[in-house]
Amino acid sequence: MSQHSTNTASRAPQIWALLMGVWIFLGGMVPYGLLSQSSLAQWTFAFWTLFGLGVIALILWPVLRWRSAASDKGGAK
Amino acid sequence: MIAPLSIWSLLAVFALLGLGLALLAARGNRGTAEDYYLGGRRIGGMVSGLSYAATTYSAFMLVVLTGLTYRGGVGALGFELIYFAGLGLLVIFAPRFWLVGRKWGFVTPAEMLARRYGSPALGRLVAGVGLVFLLPYCTTQMAGVGLLLSGVTGAEISLFQAVCAGAALAVIWTLPAGLRSVAWTDAALAALMLISGLLAVYFAITAMGGVSDFVAQLGQERADWLSVPGPGLWSLPTFLALSIPWFFFALSNPQVAQRLFILRDIRAMRAMILWVLGFGLVFTFIAVIWGFAALILAPDLAQPALATPALLTSGAIPTFVAILLILGIMSAAVTTLDSIALTAGAMVARDLAAEAREGRQILIGRITVLVVILFAAGFALVNAKIVEQLAALSAVGLLVTVPAIIGAFFWNRATAFGAMASIALGAGLAVILVIGQGMSVFNPMLALSVGGATAVSFIAASLASRPKDSALDFKAAIAEDLAQMRIW
Numbered sequence: 257m258s259q260h261s262t263n264t265a266s267r268a269p270q271i272w273a274l275l276m277g278v279w280i281f282l283g284g285m286v287p288y289g290l291l292s293q294s295s296l297a298q299w300t301f302a303f304w305t306l307f308g309l310g311v312i313a314l315i316l317w318p319v320l321r322w323r324s325a326a327s328d329k330g331g332a333k
Numbered sequence: 334m335i336a337p338l339s340i341w342s343l344l345a346v347f348a349l350l351g352l353g354l355a356l357l358a359a360r361g362n363r364g365t366a367e368d369y370y371l372g373g374r375r376i377g378g379m380v381s382g383l384s385y386a387a388t389t390y391s392a393f394m395l396v397v398l399t400g401l402t403y404r405g406g407v408g409a410l411g412f413e414l415i416y417f418a419g420l421g422l423l424v425i426f427a428p429r430f431w432l433v434g435r436k437w438g439f440v441t442p443a444e445m446l447a448r449r450y451g452s453p454a455l456g457r458l459v460a461g462v463g464l465v466f467l468l469p470y471c472t473t474q475m476a477g478v479g480l481l482l483s484g485v486t487g488a489e490i491s492l493f494q495a496v497c498a499g500a501a502l503a504v505i506w507t508l509p510a511g512l513r514s515v516a517w518t519d520a521a522l523a524a525l526m527l528i529s530g531l532l533a534v535y536f537a538i539t540a541m542g543g544v545s546d547f548v549a550q551l552g553q554e555r556a557d558w559l560s561v562p563g564p565g566l567w568s569l570p571t572f573l574a575l576s577i578p579w580f581f582f583a584l585s586n587p588q589v590a591q592r593l594f595i596l597r598d599i600r601a602m603r604a605m606i607l608w609v610l611g612f613g614l615v616f617t618f619i620a621v622i623w624g625f626a627a628l629i630l631a632p633d634l635a636q637p638a639l640a641t642p643a644l645l646t647s648g649a650i651p652t653f654v655a656i657l658l659i660l661g662i663m664s665a666a667v668t669t670l671d672s673i674a675l676t677a678g679a680m681v682a683r684d685l686a687a688e689a690r691e692g693r694q695i696l697i698g699r700i701t702v703l704v705v706i707l708f709a710a711g712f713a714l715v716n717a718k719i720v721e722q723l724a725a726l727s728a729v730g731l732l733v734t735v736p737a738i739i740g741a742f743f744w745n746r747a748t749a750f751g752a753m754a755s756i757a758l759g760a761g762l763a764v765i766l767v768i769g770q771g772m773s774v775f776n777p778m779l780a781l782s783v784g785g786a787t788a789v790s791f792i793a794a795s796l797a798s799r800p801k802d803s804a805l806d807f808k809a810a811i812a813e814d815l816a817q818m819r820i821w
Contacts, residue, residue: 269821276418287408288561298552300560301410307411309614312614314421315606319607323599323819325599
């Protein structure tokens, strides 16, 4: 179990980068593909709203893990 | 139209409050260059976050982005959100910039690259490229202020008067205390930008009968504007041409990258990112919804860039809210301008005039700030074509530093020769394609050619040369800190 957790944790940056890349690609391309059909076009604004919220969630995932270290004190060394 | 006297009175109060804040901030300075340009690396999360947001989100938002929405519809939202997604680069690079900045005392991104690759000439080249592409961008901020004030007063406030007012604000908010006064006034002005924008959007939607009526009107009268490519502007090539270079803004623009050196600690950095994300998303929606509101309340304008002045004087927005938003847009322009001026000052003092004493570095910076602001004001008035072209080119032009920045942290084999060759080649190619060949900044081949040539030449020239003995090893130097702080 712990081995599994360690492997998952070490792969987290790659998983994050992959998710971010796929999300940005979809954010740019879905409105020009799927949503360009007239029956779905009205959903473009809603889709991009969801895209923006997804970007925030993806950025917060690693940023909220950050911790201060013993050496993390203000001012230049 | 709005009476000029109301605008001048509020501007005077606004200037005095800002000056008071700047002088208060100056009391924290101890006379060192690090203090003047970086606030002694002791700026907290909220102030740095709002300052970062105010620097990033310029007059472009409520003048140009609103105009792009007015002309082309919802594609403007997608373009701006792709830029917003580029803030994801901060996850990887913000802590690294901050750690190496603290370890070696870097003040500018150019200085960081010069030391990393062991080449002062590289620092001068990066600073030079930054100045060439950033200074014209300042003129667009000034021009935005002029367009706005003359537009809402029926030209009773002239372009000259508006530009002088903007220049005066930028000078008095920057010179007293450098980064501290810029950051404090930025933070206060960011709040003004957000509050005035929210109020203006609220009143515009109310004037159309509420959200459901607004949406229904848009759907009936402007259905094309709610999808892409919409009425024509947002074709896929145009969308890509604008989105690709702007995605890298957080790394490529020295005035925002330098903000990563100012933070007190990693908690402040986390808070900064949270503030930027929150502000950025809300302000993006304000600008786009404002553009849609203008489409309904002030239709058929010949110039989309006049959408904001037209909506402000349409009668739908109460005068006090209109004046508040005008101050908000001026704030957006001035906060971007003063941040660029200060970063330009730091680059001239630290990278171009190397070896200057501390006091002299601050003096050189102050003189540069004045020169930059005068340059921006002067060229906004004369409307020089070359400056307009370079301003439009700024996002692509600054993109050329990105491979060298990525290589600095992730590729030990990268060399000074590779960085210099790629930046010189990329910047030269950008200028030749746009100014020499007349290629449009709306052509995606511009960003792809410049970005591709820069990346390939960086790798090839690095492999063909050897790292200098004086080069620093960022990766090894910060590996332990990154692990302790759980940073990827």
